[in-house]
Amino acid sequence: MRRAATAAASPRRAAAARAKPAASRTQTERRSSTIAKLVQAGTEALIELGYARTSIQEICLRAGVSHGGLFRHFPSRLELMKRVAVEVGDGLLDRYRQQFARLQQHAHDPIRLALELCRGTCQSRSHQAWFELMMAARTDPDLRAALAPIWASNHADVLALAGQLLPEQSGHPDFAAIVDVMVTLMHGEAVERFVHVDPEVEQRRLAWAQQAVQQGLLQAATRR
Amino acid sequence: MRRAATAAASPRRAAAARAKPAASRTQTERRSSTIAKLVQAGTEALIELGYARTSIQEICLRAGVSHGGLFRHFPSRLELMKRVAVEVGDGLLDRYRQQFARLQQHAHDPIRLALELCRGTCQSRSHQAWFELMMAARTDPDLRAALAPIWASNHADVLALAGQLLPEQSGHPDFAAIVDVMVTLMHGEAVERFVHVDPEVEQRRLAWAQQAVQQGLLQAATRR
DNA sequence: AAAGATTGCGAGTGATCGGTTTCTAACCTA
DNA sequence: TAGGTTAGAAACCGATCACTCGCAATCTTT
Numbered sequence: 001m002r003r004a005a006t007a008a009a010s011p012r013r014a015a016a017a018r019a020k021p022a023a024s025r026t027q028t029e030r031r032s033s034t035i036a037k038l039v040q041a042g043t044e045a046l047i048e049l050g051y052a053r054t055s056i057q058e059i060c061l062r063a064g065v066s067h068g069g070l071f072r073h074f075p076s077r078l079e080l081m082k083r084v085a086v087e088v089g090d091g092l093l094d095r096y097r098q099q100f101a102r103l104q105q106h107a108h109d110p111i112r113l114a115l116e117l118c119r120g121t122c123q124s125r126s127h128q129a130w131f132e133l134m135m136a137a138r139t140d141p142d143l144r145a146a147l148a149p150i151w152a153s154n155h156a157d158v159l160a161l162a163g164q165l166l167p168e169q170s171g172h173p174d175f176a177a178i179v180d181v182m183v184t185l186m187h188g189e190a191v192e193r194f195v196h197v198d199p200e201v202e203q204r205r206l207a208w209a210q211q212a213v214q215q216g217l218l219q220a221a222t223r224r
Numbered sequence: 225m226r227r228a229a230t231a232a233a234s235p236r237r238a239a240a241a242r243a244k245p246a247a248s249r250t251q252t253e254r255r256s257s258t259i260a261k262l263v264q265a266g267t268e269a270l271i272e273l274g275y276a277r278t279s280i281q282e283i284c285l286r287a288g289v290s291h292g293g294l295f296r297h298f299p300s301r302l303e304l305m306k307r308v309a310v311e312v313g314d315g316l317l318d319r320y321r322q323q324f325a326r327l328q329q330h331a332h333d334p335i336r337l338a339l340e341l342c343r344g345t346c347q348s349r350s351h352q353a354w355f356e357l358m359m360a361a362r363t364d365p366d367l368r369a370a371l372a373p374i375w376a377s378n379h380a381d382v383l384a385l386a387g388q389l390l391p392e393q394s395g396h397p398d399f400a401a402i403v404d405v406m407v408t409l410m411h412g413e414a415v416e417r418f419v420h421v422d423p424e425v426e427q428r429r430l431a432w433a434q435q436a437v438q439q440g441l442l443q444a445a446t447r448r
Numbered sequence: 449a450a451a452g453a454t455t456g457c458g459a460g461t462g463a464t465c466g467g468t469t470t471c472t473a474a475c476c477t478a
Numbered sequence: 479t480a481g482g483t484t485a486g487a488a489a490c491c492g493a494t495c496a497c498t499c500g501c502a503a504t505c506t507t508t
Binding site: 027030031034065066067068069072073 | 453454455456457458459
Binding site: 048049050051052053128131132134135136137138139140148151152155174177178180181183184185186187188189191192194195196201204205208209212215216 | 272273274275276277352355356358359360361362363364372375376379398401402404405407408409410411412413415416418419420425428429432433435436439440
């Protein structure tokens with residue numbers, strides 16, 4: 001399906017690209033370049049202005065693409081937002097994975113690290129775009145329908161990643177429930193952060209969460 | 225300042241009101257009646273359509289008030305939204321207080337009851353309007369400035385109410401932190417609910433939260 | 449190099465936005 | 479009951495919304 005390799009295979013076009021790298025590009029390069037610019041601009045607009053004010057003209061202005069140029073690649077605003085959602089969701093997971101891999105050797109407690117990274121991810125700029133789409137979808141049936149499968153796969157990916165990064169704990173019968181509670185807590189924290197930020201409260205909250213997770217993991221699921 | 229009593233003080237007008245209660249009303253009655261209708265309509269529109277689509281004409285349509293009539297009582301959309309926020313915030317607290325008073329005699333565990341009511345409140349229709357205003361304010365500086373004091377007082381009221389309803393636990397050094405974590409958790413739950421609802425996960429989450437609160441209350445703050 | 453396909457551009461379209469203005473109907477004071 | 483004030487209705491304003499369309503520029507194929 002993809003034809004990215006075709007460009008490099010043509011010696012004549014490759015030579016032209018070497019001579020005037022900015023001026024002459026293949027169609028697929030032009031296409032993917034402007035698409036990337038549009039998606040990036042859409043993400044930034046979501047973060048800074050919110051879904052309602054992320055208008056076509058705002059995106060085009062930020063991307064440096066004309067009004068009509070956008071519709072050459074996306075048939076509607078909704079389709080662009082779908083693409084943004086996929087890109088943002090994948091980006092958040094990648095970010096988490098990379099940070100964990102980089103820091104886990106120097107971390108004393110992997111659970112603490114996991115919680116801190118979870119908080120950091122939920123408070124990141126990208127995650128604000130994610131929330132913005134979630135909230136907009138609440139009252140926008142079309143957007144909701146379009147994003148539902150993206151959310152579902154992302155949710156599954158989060159749990160899978162947690163099990164992958166914490167292999168020793170992943171076998172615990174309550175592991176999924178604990179991950180769920182912690183992610184939910186971080187989501188609540190991120191939402192409240194839009195209203196008010198209190199570093200001291202946040203620190204106590206994380207300490208409390210860490211303790212609760214460790215106690216939860218120590219005891220077997222004897223509740224039932 | 226207020227003159228609501230003036231109407232009832234006039235015997236002639238009171239007689240007229242008794243004769244044709246719907247047709248003839250005092251100015252203050254007319255005024256407060258349409259204001260109430262506008263605030264109610266604004267709240268419902270927030271819940272069903274979201275902040276962005278809660279337009280002047282949508283509110284007027286729902287309230288049965290003309291476009292110009294709205295601006296007779298509110299100088300701008302923002303002022304109406306401020307009023308909605310106050311009304312919704314107070315309503316949520318009243319609702320919680322009343323439900324707790326009604327159910328605490330039959331409840332086995334007041335902490336469990338407090339958590340269940342907190343969840344119920346955060347998942348109520350009114351709370352969706354509250355969230356909608358929160359999220360809209362994230363990217364709307366004017367709205368944010370207008371709602372900041374309302375949030376601050378509401379936040380203080382929530383903690384005060386918790387201490388009032390759980391007098392035995394309110395003296396614990398971690399009480400405020402525990403209430404904070406639980407409210408935050410319920411906020412996260414409410415947000416995720418916009419995406420997906422899973423009753424089984426929610427049940428486990430509440431059981432886990434209850435257990436965590438009880439363990440947190442049992443031990444003194446020995447962390448430091 | 450000619451012909452064909454793809455990409456980018458920007459002036460349109462009708463609808464809707466928050467807010468103003470003008471005018472009539474209802475109510476209050478005296 | 480006359481004169482003044484308040485409440486409500488509806489036409490109107492410029493700005494902005496998502497989206498369309500015809501045309502020019504740039505690749506790709508022959």
